[in-house]
Amino acid sequence: MTPFDALYAAPAALTAHAPVIVIAAPLVGACAAALSPGARSSWVISVLTTAFSLWMAIALAGEVAREGVIDYALGGFPSPMGIALKVDAIAVTMALLISAMGLMGAIYSGHALLSEVRAEKHTLFQAGYLLCVSGYLGLVLTGDAFNAFVFLEISSIGTYALVAAGERRDRRALPAAFNYLIMGTVGATLYVIGVGFLYGATGTLNMADMGVRLVTLGDNPAVQAGFAFIVAGLGAKAAMFPLHGWLPGAYAGAPTLVSVFLAATATKAAIYLLMRFTFDVFPLDADFGRLFLHGILAPLAAAAAIVCSVQAIFAREVRRMLAFSSIAQVGFILLGFSLATQAGVSAGVFYMVAHALMKAAAFMALGAFAISLKARLLSDFAGIGREAPWSTVAFAVAAASLAGVPLTMGFLGKWSLIEAALQARQAWMVVVFAIGSLLTLVYVGRIVETMFFRAPTPGAPRAKEAPVGVLAPLWVLAGLSVWFGVDATLPASLADAGAAALLGAAP
Amino acid sequence: MTGFAVEMSAALNVVLLLMLVAIGLAVAHTRNLLTAILLMSVYSLVSAAWLMVMDAADVAFTEAVVGAGASTIILLGAILLTRGATARVDWRAMVAPALLAVITGGLLIYASLGLPEFGDPSSPANAYVGRMYLERTGEEVGPHNVVTAVLASYRGFDTLGETVVIFAAGLGVALMLGFGPRATLAPAPEKMGDHHVVLRVAAKMLIPLITLYAFYVQFHGDLGAGGAFQAGVILAVAVILYGLVFGLRETIAAVPVKAARSVAALGVMLYAGIGVICMVNGGAFLDYDYLFSPQVEAMIPANLLGDPHEEHHWGQHFGILFVELGVLLTVSSTIVTIFYGFAGRSIDAEEAKR
Amino acid sequence: MLLAAGTAGLLVAMVLMIARAVMGPSQYDRILAANSFGTKTVLLLAVIGYLFGRPHFLDVALVYALINFVVTIALMKFFRYRSLAQPLTASAGERAPHD
Amino acid sequence: MTYLLGLVMALTVAWFALSGQTAPQFLVLAAVSVLLSVWIAxxxxIIDRDSSPYHRAPQLTLYTGWLLVEIVKSNVAVIARVWGPRHDIDPAMVSLRTNATTDLGKALFANSITLTPGTVTVDVExxxxxxxxxxxxKASPASFEAMDRRAAGAADARKRER
Amino acid sequence: MSEFLTHFNYIAVVIIMMTGLFIVFSSGNLIKRMIGLALFQSSAALFYISLAKVTGGTAPITLEAASEAGRALAAEQVPGYVAQHGIDGVVYSNPLPHVLILTAIVVGVATLAVGLAIAVRVREAYGTVEADEINAVSRIDAAGLQAEHAP
Amino acid sequence: MTEALHWIGGGLVVIGSLLTLFGAVGVLRFPDVYTRIHAASLTDTGGATLALLGLGLISGLTPETLKLAFIWAFVMLTTPAAANALANAAYGSGHKPRIGAFQIIPSDAPRETDPEDADRSSSQ
Incomplete structure (x- = not known):
């Protein structure tokens, strides 16, 4: 079985409430962090609560593996009266991913924040960070359409402020945060209106219940409008192709910790919710759903994968490069989902996890350089491989995974995406994957080449190796990218189960 | 056939909505920010009146205190700190948004025809879960105000989230504006003289009444319109009024910045703590039926609410009371924190630094 | 019936106030309109509360009167002091004499 | 101390006017609310004679009655001007001196002027x-004297002795 | 009643929604955009509340006084209406959307506060809140970076 | 008796609302902000007094009447204060009136009437 077996053994009393504890732990932690007297103590709280949340997520994964879907009725009221948390294989996979990234980020923040955020702001910053973690966890675990909106907003409002805090390094973080806020809020409001349409048509907010009742409704313009609103709203949050304008600035400007966490989780949580609606709530046999997946989602995702990869190649700043890359990779993930087959969705989930690991590691490495070196442009990184070998090599590993070099998780992810596309007889998608990967190779190659083989600019500031507190989470992530590239049992089984759970409700 | 009051309500609905549309268009048209803010304040007032006609008393309450009160003051603070009118926008830059708006609007209006008729009691929205709440609140939860019951108990988790959202906003504003130049904390220059004896006296008389009213709204949430959010904002408005009249320095002396921030966190903790207590006692998170052990529950006097024979859900009753207290703490202190953030910053100091 | 007539009168007055708020011409006119609009809304709420026989309208009317006042003071400070933080007196510590 | 007691009394009355509930729970909440409000004040x-002039309630009530009559008596004048020819008004600014010594007295006088039709207090210094x-x-300084006298009499205890 | 009147609320809501969106995307001033956003968010509130209204209904407060008024209201309807849709002789409007919109309003003010705080910081960093000017300065920032680090 | 009170109360409400309406017309018709303040603040307080009194008559001696009294006190306290604040803001910022030059009649000017007359004229 898996190496996590030992951790499954949480006390039964805790496991029974694990779905809510996963969310509540960072939430209470956020309050504690806001109350804590200093930067150090808030960091300790941050690490402890995210660790606890991760432990509970692991316990929850074990529980889901044993019991199947877990419904947790908050307040003791059965749905549709009360709010229910619905934990199935895909939800728990997302929760594992988010809480693990939350922990990694929290550990990393101990040193990373020092250079980027003024010391007296640390307690508030940590509190905001924990609120974000809690918000995304709630978003993936909830089974209630409106509750999802609330958590979407918790995470978003925290995120806007955190992104804006990057102004100390680069003032462009501020307009970027503002644009993010506008797009995010428009997206969230569109989502709410969409949910309103669905509520008007079905009378319920529980997603599962909604799904059951929608089947009987047939062709209703209000339902279609609701779906369109939800897609547009979550699409804006997930940086789906034409709505991605906010992302490069936000990722590039934010403090590294925030970039790390956002790149690993933010868009993914929104994609997850979108897929939950597409597969779980809407009757997939309706022409409308098919039209959306094949006629809208797939072409847009393909366009993202290619256009944004090209933009990444021409970006001058490394962070911006990685941000554009994120949009392109989101395109890959969405292509997998748009197949709507077990193999396709499973590949999409797998690639999602892979991308989270490698992009988080890449941003972490950039942050590690930033501690000693105020580097932004690609040319600033020339020759850094000799000065800070540990962080550079970790970055290279993540980059290799991004480019799809064999023996990395990225390679397996892309491979399974291509396989799924072939299986579904979507040859054009294979071409998109191939071109996208090639383009990725180009920009990743440029970075790695500069880091290792260019001579440093004479007179430029020297980089120093990052402290252990930064290297440890960095290497954990990079290591996982390689390990799962060699032995993918754990993520693949999670992805398979997740895909089955997502598609299971579809007829 | 319908009767007079029903017809009247329908007519008010149409008139007030038309007013809202007109104000919205006027906001879009004006280029002056202050005008836009004033119109938004009026918009809030009208929309709150409309909400009353729509039977949404609690929402109207919230819209009045939040939309017309808190938002307007925050917006005023913001334009004081940004100082500028909107630049004239080239009409060509408006074509795309206008087209987008018109097309989407047309599609939407088409789509809305698929929605049930306005006021239809048998529409899915009104006949299914909504009706279940109306039927069961009495026996399951207790409060006379069904909105309070749904808010604090059935959907208590949403409300926890909402409290956290407000907390997050306070955190965000404090993070961005809370550590800035506080030059305006200096006392007003002498030459200003004392011109405002009327306002000072009025404010002094009003503030205790406002705080009392806030507590009234807080504690009568299960009997009528209102509840913790509204009370929290009203309480904060009392502090803001004091700040406006007596200056930020005096206000911070009475309500320290740090205290406001801490109380906001404590409020969320209280809310979540109630949930955890329920969990420890064997129920689900926020299942107030498990708030008290039977021994404790037996100690509660039966005539606490007047009629000793009426059936009571003490767990639910006190659960709602406590979580609303948490909401009150968080909301009031967060709004105060936000006010401090905007009022305590000085654009002049910032400019002098350059 | 009389209450309905009262409601109609108040609504017309409100519409006129919106016209003044939109037309201006000065910002003070707009503030005046907004403030007076608020008072009319208070009355409107009280009257339709009785029209529909629902007393809880009064709580909302009360809160309107209050909010209206605070917002007007904020606006006054906006114009006179260009700051929300300045006290309205030279020193707030100065208190009225006791009798 | 007078002011504190006055405030507590006034708030208690206000609470029951608002609430009207007499069940034990609400009595407790009433006490809590009043005490919290007083604590905040x-x-x-701000617990002084301006915020809690409740010990002068009889005088103030009498004054209010007088003022109301004044208001009703003269609302008509303004309404006539509203419907009258466009420029049938002749505005002017008048400077007055008040006899009131306390903030409360000044505020009462200024507010009364504003309440009476045709005049608005612009500034008090x-x-x-x-x-x-x-x-x-209609607005000679002398025409405000009666009001000033009454307002000061209602608000300021010492006034009479002078 | 005609289709127009029965769906009048939705049409009004859509117009307000579109006005809000138009302000958000056509205005260059950050504060104005936040105002547009507030308008847009409020349209969601109007929409939900319109869904919740029941003809002849009263506020979902089951106190005696409210119920009496509610009975009077309900009695104005055709016979059988109350029996079918009422609870204890009173027709109530739907409380659930009210609860949801309470949440949404609070979320709206939270967003407004954070957005304006960011706008204030933008003004401090750039000296303006006009998007065009900010973009121009940002481009100079990026170019300046280039020049600064060029070999 | 109650029936009569209902009619009287309703009549007062109508008069109050008409007063408010006239005030609104005044706000539209008067030439500048200072004169408009007169129209708005007076009729607001007058209209509110009448309308609330009317509602009080309709509801009789009930808790609601107390609330109405509360609202009335609030309006009477805040409306003039707000009018004062607004006039002060306009005056203090140097906003010019459209008609009636700001020639200030000083308080030291010789008295035109004796105090007894003033008592009456102030109330017109």
């Missing part, structure tokens, strides 16, 4: 008021 240091009048001929 004390923190704000020291014992000087600037009043904007709709009709110049």
């Amino acid at each position: 004390a923190r704000f240091k 020291g014992d000087r008021l600037k009043v904007h009048a709709l009709m110049r001929e």
